[in-house]
Amino acid sequence: MKRDHQRTDVENITDEMLVSRIVEVNDTYWFGILYDRYARIVYYKCLSFTKSVEEAQDLTHDIFVLLFAKLRTFKGQSRFSTWLYSFVYNFCVNHMQRNLNKYRQVFVPTEDFADETAEIEDEVILELKEDTLKKAMEEIDPADKMILLMKYQDDFSIKDISTTLQIGQSAAKMRLKRAKHRIMELYNKIN
Template identity: 30%
Template sequence: MSLERDQPLIMKTRNGDMGAFTILIDRYKAMVFTLAMRMVKNREEAEEIAQDTFLKAYKGLKGFKGDSKFSTWLYKIAYYRCLDYIKKSGRSIETTSIDTVFGNRLIDESNVVDHLERIEKKEAIKDALRLLPGDDGILITLRYYEELTLEEISGVMGISANNVKVRLHRARKRLMQLLIVRLEPETIQDYAK
């Protein structure tokens, strides 16, 4: 469905219509920026990476074959731009931004204790995601917070869907082990339900 919606804009862009490319940018800028923020943890750097991603996408659009959705292709470009940036800056990959798990709900006075417990759980998950090695946090973020399919993650990360499935399983196990250490056992049971 996404490819059908994007294909006319892709064709127009290939024919020199910058307005069509602007529509594609508007359609996907939040997605690209969010991934960059999750990976580099700095707004200015994420904005720079997002701009670089769209520039690279524009230059490479003639090579886009349509084998995958445009969004998956764009995500892959953004992912590798982030990895390049992190590598050049000498940092390691950290994945946080789990804010979307609990949302921004309004609380009333009778619910303050519950709200504080949710904040504590959210912080424990953030800490655990930061401690996951390599791409584990990115895999969990792409699958559960960005809701990409295994095939889409495969396209983004350049590994097979089966490899994604195996690595995601291992990442979940590592995350659970970290959470067991950080949260009380009954809290873990709440998440398992």
């Protein structure tokens, strides 16, 4: 069987073209190129959820195995990278929720941030002490962690978050607002 591995300038092939080739010929050569482009990014996303190098490596492997089978579901309605981030975030959140008892502790809300109607400014979140914030991020619900990472680690706009999560912009704003309140509750409990 002849393979479609002509000497193509791989750097000039867009992600979308690569996905199309992978889906057309089901060829691991092209998937390897896609893997090389995104493995590091996916690994660090997984690591931000688990904090365990071994578990992040396992999650990255599992994501790419599943991704090979799921590439046919990419419809090109957004950039491939946006679709992939959504895929990775959802995979990690599902993994974390399956192992919820291992990663989350029950907490009682503090009085300061119990009112979710009050707005918490981004500057307040950005000025939190890093070590305490890391502890709070380990305890927070995976779905809240996901949206906070999108906003503050990946610098996603509300539009990017809504596209990635496939929800409306007002729903994205509300989820972010709730997640900010929850991280402040945990932060104050730890601090």
